[in-house]
Amino acid sequence: MVLDDVVQTSQAVAATRSRTAKVDLLAQLLARTSREEVVATTSFLSGSLPRGRVGVGYRSLRELPEPATEPTITVAEVDRWLAELAALEGSGSTAKRRDALRSLLARATADEQRYLTALLVGELRQGALDGVMLPAVAKAAGVDLDLVRRAAMLSGSTPTVAQAALLGGAEALEAIELEVLRPVQPMLAVSSPTVAEALTELVGAQGDPKDASDLPDRVEVAVECKIDGIRVQVHRDGDEVVVVTRSLDDITSRLPEIVDLARALPVDRVVLDGEAVALRPGGRPQPFQVTGARTGSRGDAAVLRERTPLTVYLFDVLHLDGRTLLDEPLAVRRAELQRIAPDAVIPSITTASAQEAQEFFDGVVADGHEGVVVKALDRPYAAGRRGAGWIKVKPRHTFDLVVLAVEHGSGRRRGTLSNIHLGARDPRTGELVMVGKTFKGMTDEMLAWQTKRFTELETARDDWTVQVRPEQVVEIAIDGVQTSSRYPGGIALRFARVLRYRDDKTAAEADTLDDLRRLHGDPADEGTGAGAAEEANPAAP
Known part of the structure; x- marks a missing residue:
């Protein structure tokens, strides 16, 4: 199977809001997947890599080669390539990984390049989570959904269950039991x-x-x-x-x-x-x-x-x-x-x-x-x-913050301005500093409104982000605040989601860094390790 089949299915899944349609699209692709490619295909459709991270980050993907005009890469080739990347280590491995990355991406079409880069950095969001993937596996294999779900929880791996269902049917699924030392998906x-x-x-x-x-x-x-x-x-x-x-x-x-x-x-x-x-x-x-x-x-x-x-x-x-x-x-x-x-x-x-x-x-x-x-x-x-x-x-904490920039949407949100960058004023300098970003909680109506609003406030843009005049206040709910070296304020929001836009407040009336720091607690008491972990939800569309 060529990778383009997976890419087109992924795009179709992301473009529809119908759960039934998502399941049908995924089942149709899984039903015609070869035995050798079931695990990789299921992993890719779930937005994950079969063997976990392979040492490729944003920096390696800043400059992509000229894309191919026709799709030729197979799923099996990508799977083998990922295995080779994961095995690279020691002296010279960074250069070898970079060369291997460019070699594969040079064979990929523009759509395949976008898909692979999002997959490699963990930002492939297409709606093919277990809630639709497991029903799709059941439909493609012609087995009972409850049997698939139980096998998934006991094996801890959706790709493993897809392989068992598609190759061995109900009998193979029934053979999957809880095994001590084999992780189980948590409740x-x-x-x-x-x-x-x-x-x-x-x-x-x-x-x-x-x-x-x-x-x-x-x-x-x-x-x-x-x-x-x-x-x-x-x-x-x-x-x-x-x-x-x-x-x-x-x-x-x-x-x-x-x-x-x-x-x-x-x-x-x-x-x-x-x-x-x-x-x-x-x-x-x-x-x-x-x-x-x-x-x-x-x-x-x-x-x-x-x-x-x-x-x-x-x-x-x-x-x-x-x-x-x-x-x-x-x-x-x-x-x-x-x-x-x-x-x-x-x-x-x-x-x-x-x-x-x-x-x-x-x-x-x-x-x-x-x-x-x-x-x-x-x-x-x-x-x-x-x-x-x-x-x-959990108690809900809300803050009024200022939108500093907004990112172009992707998938179902393509054509909108989606992921907002959030700022709070530093009372010592008077400057607005970024403390997080989110696209959580946005309704379709809100997306349409903010796309128009932030286009009006635009000051500059590039392929990813639109910079805006810092005038729009938004009410954000968060679970907490933590230390972060990512943002100049030294803190980051945890699990931020949009509640509403505040047209009744000006940016000067928004909450400050000190307001957020009070929720964070006394930095002097944090002990070792502070700053080593980043914000818990580095949201991306």
Whole structure:
């Protein structure tokens, strides 16, 4: 199969808002993919590389060769080329990687060049996530969707499941089971704006969701502290321990304290779910990137541990001594976790009182934590999905910032001005400095309005960005602020999304760097590692 088939399908998927149409387009391509190209094709369509990053960044892609006029590159060729890039290391590898990159891109058409560059830097956004990819795999293979979903959660790999389904059908999918030491896609939580509304959604309470009355029929739920750290999945088989992140990256060698904890448990084989975080003296959490810098570092583990020790909080157990617990209710899994690791269980309460749940939320937020996760005690572990049995609640922080520039949209947003650059005024200099960017939260109507508005404010442009007069104020919701070396203000927004444009405010009335820094906390208390991690959502269209 030529790469252009994948590119054209990707563009068609990005251009439609219909989920059914996306599934049909993907299924049609997968159904005619060769046996040898299933894994690569599925990876490419999902916006990922089969073997992870290959050492190619933005700098290598600034100057592209003249594109080819006809598509000739096959998916198999690109897959082999990526494998060769990933294997390059040592002296001279940078030059070899650059030469190999130019050699392939010289054979690519303009559309293929754009696709490959976005794929290489992780900015291919086309709507082909698991929510549509797994149904497409099921349709292409003619198998039950629930079977595909379960196989995906247990294998931790959509391309692997696509290969099994397309080559072996239902029998091959049924053979995929949870294996200790093989990462499982984690269960995720949906969001709710308030604790009361989360409780209402879980137990079907009637009346005003803001009411703090007791829950109907004394239905109890678990309310767990939501730690702002790194999600970890811990596997132990005898003396062997594997620790992976939410994205299933292996970080075992960087977290010796978690390895020690796992080996000390009174079990032989276990799979645990939890969160690792760096704490200040007294127990308050360090800013997120302190933890991120520790888990992302590759130095001497003992030195890293001494410099920035991590605490792990466990909140679930998926397998215990030969017994898979995924389908057991949370109440059973919590009891087993409490039995084997009582000193590492995450702070929580079990309650049937909305008032008690709210008081617990207020307490953990006051202690510097991110919020809570409200969990139904009768639900199984919905691995790889945002299960309705887990609902996260976090306080929302809003700021009025100034738009400094805006980027040209791509995919479905092609032809619009989409990703906005956000600035806050430095009260010491009076200058507006960039603190982040986002395209999250924009409706079609907002995109149309801002394209017109920012065209009117344009002062300069290039192929990627339109510079604008710093006049338009926008209200932004964020989860928090962290240290960043990327922006001149030294801070960056976490998970920024647009709420509305403020025509009632001038740029002089917008929030300042000091306002954001107050949310960030005292920089002197951050400890080591600050500045090593960048903003959590470097958004790009």
